[in-house]
Amino acid sequence: MARREQGRGVVARPNAARVQRSAAPKSPATGLAGFGRRPLQALEARGRSIRNPVEKLRFLRHSIERFETLDERLQVLPGAPLRWVAYRLTGVEETRPLFSKNPWGALDPPRRNRPPLPRRARRTVNAAALLLVAAAGLALAGYPLRRSSDVASVMAPVVVAKPRPVPTAQARLDPPRGGLTPERIWLVDSGAAFELYSNGLRIDTTWAVRGEPRRYRVFTLGGGMGEEVQDRPIGIVYHTSESDIWPLEESFNEKLRDSSQDLLRYLRRNQVYHYLVDRFGRVYRVVEEKDKANHAGMSVWAEGERVYLNLNGPTIGVSFETRWEGGRALPITRAQLEAGRSLSDYLRHKWQIAPALCVTHGLASVNPKKHLIGHHLDWARGFPFEAFSLPDQYRVESPAVRLGFEWDERFLAVMGEPWPGASLAADRLATEAAARGRSLDEERKERAGAYDRWLAELTTDAETAEKQAAQAKRAQGGG
Amino acid sequence: MAENKDHLWKAPEEAADRIEDLVRSGSHPVGIDVGTSKVVVSRRGGKEVACQSQLNAFIPVPYSPVTERTIQQQSDIHYYRDGDELVIFGSATERFANMFNAEALRPMADGLLNPKEKQAWPVLEAILQSLVPKPRSSNEVLAFSVPAAAPGRESALTYHEASLRQHFTSLGYKAMAINEGLAVIFSELEQSNFTGIGISCGGGMCNATLAFLSIPSIMVSLPKAGDFIDRSVGEAVGEHATRVKVTKEEGLDLSKPPKDKLEKALHIYYEDLVETLVDTLRRAISRAEKLPKTERALPIVLAGGTARPKGFRELFERTLRARPFPIEVAEVRMATDPFTATARGAHIAAMFEK
Numbered sequence: 001m002a003r004r005e006q007g008r009g010v011v012a013r014p015n016a017a018r019v020q021r022s023a024a025p026k027s028p029a030t031g032l033a034g035f036g037r038r039p040l041q042a043l044e045a046r047g048r049s050i051r052n053p054v055e056k057l058r059f060l061r062h063s064i065e066r067f068e069t070l071d072e073r074l075q076v077l078p079g080a081p082l083r084w085v086a087y088r089l090t091g092v093e094e095t096r097p098l099f100s101k102n103p104w105g106a107l108d109p110p111r112r113n114r115p116p117l118p119r120r121a122r123r124t125v126n127a128a129a130l131l132l133v134a135a136a137g138l139a140l141a142g143y144p145l146r147r148s149s150d151v152a153s154v155m156a157p158v159v160v161a162k163p164r165p166v167p168t169a170q171a172r173l174d175p176p177r178g179g180l181t182p183e184r185i186w187l188v189d190s191g192a193a194f195e196l197y198s199n200g201l202r203i204d205t206t207w208a209v210r211g212e213p214r215r216y217r218v219f220t221l222g223g224g225m226g227e228e229v230q231d232r233p234i235g236i237v238y239h240t241s242e243s244d245i246w247p248l249e250e251s252f253n254e255k256l257r258d259s260s261q262d263l264l265r266y267l268r269r270n271q272v273y274h275y276l277v278d279r280f281g282r283v284y285r286v287v288e289e290k291d292k293a294n295h296a297g298m299s300v301w302a303e304g305e306r307v308y309l310n311l312n313g314p315t316i317g318v319s320f321e322t323r324w325e326g327g328r329a330l331p332i333t334r335a336q337l338e339a340g341r342s343l344s345d346y347l348r349h350k351w352q353i354a355p356a357l358c359v360t361h362g363l364a365s366v367n368p369k370k371h372l373i374g375h376h377l378d379w380a381r382g383f384p385f386e387a388f389s390l391p392d393q394y395r396v397e398s399p400a401v402r403l404g405f406e407w408d409e410r411f412l413a414v415m416g417e418p419w420p421g422a423s424l425a426a427d428r429l430a431t432e433a434a435a436r437g438r439s440l441d442e443e444r445k446e447r448a449g450a451y452d453r454w455l456a457e458l459t460t461d462a463e464t465a466e467k468q469a470a471q472a473k474r475a476q477g478g479g
Numbered sequence: 480m481a482e483n484k485d486h487l488w489k490a491p492e493e494a495a496d497r498i499e500d501l502v503r504s505g506s507h508p509v510g511i512d513v514g515t516s517k518v519v520v521s522r523r524g525g526k527e528v529a530c531q532s533q534l535n536a537f538i539p540v541p542y543s544p545v546t547e548r549t550i551q552q553q554s555d556i557h558y559y560r561d562g563d564e565l566v567i568f569g570s571a572t573e574r575f576a577n578m579f580n581a582e583a584l585r586p587m588a589d590g591l592l593n594p595k596e597k598q599a600w601p602v603l604e605a606i607l608q609s610l611v612p613k614p615r616s617s618n619e620v621l622a623f624s625v626p627a628a629a630p631g632r633e634s635a636l637t638y639h640e641a642s643l644r645q646h647f648t649s650l651g652y653k654a655m656a657i658n659e660g661l662a663v664i665f666s667e668l669e670q671s672n673f674t675g676i677g678i679s680c681g682g683g684m685c686n687a688t689l690a691f692l693s694i695p696s697i698m699v700s701l702p703k704a705g706d707f708i709d710r711s712v713g714e715a716v717g718e719h720a721t722r723v724k725v726t727k728e729e730g731l732d733l734s735k736p737p738k739d740k741l742e743k744a745l746h747i748y749y750e751d752l753v754e755t756l757v758d759t760l761r762r763a764i765s766r767a768e769k770l771p772k773t774e775r776a777l778p779i780v781l782a783g784g785t786a787r788p789k790g791f792r793e794l795f796e797r798t799l800r801a802r803p804f805p806i807e808v809a810e811v812r813m814a815t816d817p818f819t820a821t822a823r824g825a826h827i828a829a830m831f832e833k
Contacts, residue, residue, distance in 0.1 A: 040771060057827060057831045061694075097696065098694045102695070103693075104658060105658025430641050
């Protein structure tokens with residue numbers, strides 16, 4: 001039964017027409033602006049006026065979904081302070097704790113159906129209009145006493161009237177720009193501290209150091225550890241540096257410069273990553289490509305039957321100076337994106353790296369003791385594979401899950417749900433277990449056991465190689 | 480002024496027609512509570528929501544033509560033959576358990592498919608088939624309840640959920656899983672806009688969910704419920720768990736002092752269960768990083784067979800208010816029908832998805 005009292009006196013009772021519109025699931029007319037800056041109270045008040053539980057549920061869920069879509073749109077706004085204001089003006093901030101990838105509370109939530117394109121297009125227009133209102137509100141509220149020219153100067157960098165498709169994790173990224181592109185990538189010029197390549201990539205080599213020699217083995221699903229010792233990089237692992245990130249504003253110039261330099265000092269000292277792409281798109285070589293760097297120690301990835309453990313050996317680590325922060329928005333600058341793309345093209349061209357072996361740290365990182373995926377979560381969501389002309393690795397069956405790895409509550413607390421490839425692999429594992437007449441647990445244990453054996457073999461092999469190298473060195477010294 | 484406003488409230492009343500439209504158009508969404516001790520189905524029969532249930536239990540008896548003929552003569556007994564055994568399942572199980580002075584077996588344990596029970600899946604499948612008809616049209620929505628993942632049991636839940644999904648999909652339904660506590664919120668907390676805490680105390684597990692405006696924020700499960708009480712009390716007083724269950728279901732009153740040793744033990748274990756449940760909920764809410772802001776106190780609704788004894792609500796409220804709780808609680812109340820609350824909530828979810 002509908003309650004007769006007014007909802008806390010914040011929002012007036014809705015009129016009949018409005019209730020009808022709000023309750024109708026497919027009506028595009030429901031305006032988010034109608035919810036004001038306290039949307040939860042407004043939702044509560046309107047919700048109370050709907051008597052039918054299904055209709056009420058529909059109204060609430062669709063309203064929240066609209067706020068979620070608006071949130072995605074607002075994330076393209078440049079500048080954290082502007083976003084902050086926009087979130088508050090639109091009330092999105094208040095509704096954010098309600099955004100859920102798992103609205104039914106089940107382990108395997110149904111995917112949210114994307115609305116058809118025309119409706120999305122309408123939403124985009126609505127969002128653009130909202131952004132314009134938000135920006136105007138910001139300018140007027142923040143600088144009420146300034147001259148009109150000052151207001152204009154504040155508004156200028158906002159560019160919200162036409163929300164440019166600044167890349168977000170969800171948004172489709174611009175295709176590579178037009179213009180002449182060389183067929184192959186070659187070294188055009190080099191100096192004491194730089195290398196320039198034909199695709200425009202400029203690598204700063206000031207910080208470059210030698211690492212340990214590469215040495216790794218490949219495992220095959222049927223045959224275990226391969227006999228041949230490999231020493232060529234065959235893949236790329238993308239990281240985020242998770243270092244201090246300062247606002248990309250002129251007043252922070254000193255901090256911006258210092259933090260990159262501090263980071264590079266640390267990376268060189270510890271031989272972490274092969275490349276760092278700073279926030280202005282400068283590419284620094286840290287460890288020589290042909291050597292091994294520390295970047296993805298405990299990790300698993302595969303290509304077909306070939307399984308790679310401990311990706312420090314077989315891959316090149318490329319890190320973007322940024323913090324991942326959940327991957328809901330693209331956390332890198334446009335300059336980093338462009339430079340990252342050029343660097344990726346160059347590495348793939350030089351080492352003939354297969355697209356299937358270009359992966360993110362979050363997708364490959366594991367906790368080998370607990371047999372859990374997502375030990376590190378950088379780029380576990382939101383890496384712009386498409387912009388890098390790479391296949392969407394989030395949809396590829398997770399090799400670690402196929403090897404009996406699982407995810408835990410900590411993982412879900414950050415991710416909400418596993419990436420599609422992990423779920424896919426888990427489903428396949430369950431099917432295979434059922435086909436073999438086993439419980440999923442039994443199947444997982446067996447596969448995780450195989451992984452443990454492989455890892456032990458790999459460790460023993462590395463130790464043996466180290467001993468042999470040391471002996472050889474001693475023998476050389478003695479001779 | 481009041482009169483002028485009153486007519487504005489007619490619009491929501493018209494909304495009910497939409498549900499009727501849904502039925503008239505040939506859609507028959509189904510909600511199922513797949514519980515450890517009972518399977519309850521909710522679907523629309525005419526204008527009303529109708530619920531049917533089966534005991535989620537079975538008992539194998541030795542096969543003989545005479546036994547089978549006897550069973551066949553009674554229409555309310557569901558069974559199938561498995562080699563040299565007749566597997567009797569569903570509500571008739573209890574009768575046979577008494578007849579043979581044996582314990583009824585369960586296809587599920589602690590809220591999930593029982594991995595130790597060979598007949599678990601065939602029996603559950605048979606029980607579900609006896610309750611869920613084939614869909615009348617393709618892609619009819621069926622929502623089934625699942626517990627929240629208990630720490631360390633995620634993989635078992637995945638298997639449980641996937642098996643049920645696969646089964647219903649093979650029947651031709653568009654199957655979706657819904658958290659048990661959330662289903663209770665859907666059926667019972669509509670007046671508070673699906674905001675509050677829904678608790679389902681079943682046979683194998685207690686499930687609690689805190690939702691805001693229908694979105695689950697916190698979900699916890701406790702592998703301690705009716706079966707735990709029966710087992711523990713049985714061990715403490717040297718009684719058969721089945722007898723403890725009967726005493727518990729027939730006339731236990733937790734608001735009155737216990738009459739005998741068995742009731743005393745029941746009181747003790749009920750208090751233990753409620754204490755653990757409240758504590759689990761308290762810890763989960765305290766640990767939650769981001770909860771939506773709300774100024775109002777939230778209701779708690781209790782459902783499930785284990786919450787049925789008289790005085791359970793009072794015991795729960797007493798325990799809750801004995802120590803500070805991280806959110807303000809407006810009221811603690813029982814579900815209108817504790818047995819069917821989860822199934823009815825799942826039914827609402829199925830109608831939503833349609």
